[in-house]
Amino acid sequence: MKKVFMMCFAETSGRDLTPGDRSMHAAPIQVHPMPRPWLAQDLRQDSSWVHWLSSEAIEGFESALAHAKKTGKDWLQMTSDDFPLSGAAKEAIDRAFDVTQKDFGMCLIKGFPVHRWSVEDARLAHWGIGLNVGVARTQNQASQVMNDVRDEGGSYKVKNGRGYNTNAGLDFHVDSCDVVALLCLQTAKTGGTSMVTSSIAVVNEIKRVRPDLIPVMQQPFYYSYQGANDPKQPPFYKCPILGDDPEFFSLRANRKNVTAAQRDFPEVPRLTEEQIALLDLLDVLLPDPQFCYSMQLDRGDLQLLNNYVVIHSRTNFEDHEEPELKRHLLRLWLSLPQGQRLPPLWKEYFGDIQAGSVRGGVRGSNITDEFLAYEARQAKRLGMTLHAI
Helix, strand or coil: CEEEECCCCCCCCCCCHHHHHHHHHEEEEECCCCCCCCCCCHHHCCCCCCECCCCHHHHHHHHHHHHHHHHCCHHCCCCCHHCHHHHHHEEEEEEHHCCCCCCEEEEEEEECHHHHHHHHHHHHHHHHHHHCCCEEECCCCCCCCEEEECCCCCCCCCCCCCCCCCCCCCEEECCCCCEEEEEECCCCCECCEEEEEEEEHHHHHHHHHHCCCCCCCCCEEEEEEECCCCCCEEEEEEECECCCCCCCCCCCCEHHHHHHHHHHHHCCCCCHHHHHHHHHHHHHHCCCCCCCCECCCCCCCCEEEEEECCCECCEEEEEECCHHCCCEEEEEEEECCCCCCHHHHHHHCCCCCCHHHHCCCCCCCCCCHHHHHHHHHHHHHHHCCCCCC
């Protein structure tokens, strides 16, 4: 296995490391070409998944943002030519997204100068980054391509409730895309801790303690779309929790939406005792400190998670009183040209399962011709396959 030398950093605990700190932690890192199982202790000991932007890369992002603002184009009319990244900035982004497809299946990029950007500038910069790496997916009933993750008074565990517009602690879940990209603009007064767990490690533990539940994980589970489906689609879908591809691991779990399908749709098959036992076991293992790593995102952090091998959550939070200081993150769902092959039984939900295809997202009720043109143009530029739905 090839070895490379990268900077290794201390655990991310809200403290900004200085360049001196970083230079003291150089260590050889073993690179794995495929995502691998990890425990929380592994992330504490090996911080190769934390990348710091160089001053040259930051300059590159700021220059690209200035260029994008001058074009005056709407987001869906833009291409990466309208957010032209310098060599250092492009290399930083490409390396980070590449990391999500191997090793720990995640990356944290630190140092985006959000303290100098307005919220609209930050949105444009985040969109521009996405233009350089993938195809954005629509995320809600309104078919928005970027969501503000902040408390807007929403309710979580109610019919059609979504967690991103509440201050609630969330169940462990995965998002509907290859990689979710979260850019932190403001932190909460207290709480809002991000939690991540290796899906591979948890499945390995289930194989150890309850091997009889592995076939249950590969049975169809029914999920509610929580109102975010296209009106032409059924309001629920079926998808096994664990994929059966012999080469590529994939796990999709979201108990809240399984529970919602049971509650709201009597035509959905009832959960069996074995399926309930599996969901109960996942509820125990996913937040277990042995498996679950907690991190506090700082302003200017960009968290990237591979949704097929990393499952995530967050704690509830209390906000500041001042509106401008309230917790605020920007969320992009992205399909990537280097995205892996998915299991055949996931096609109903994802639309396409081939490697490097445009898939995922929730269609909502406001897919426009402008979005479809963006989707086709971006797929062509990135060499990705796109099948009309």
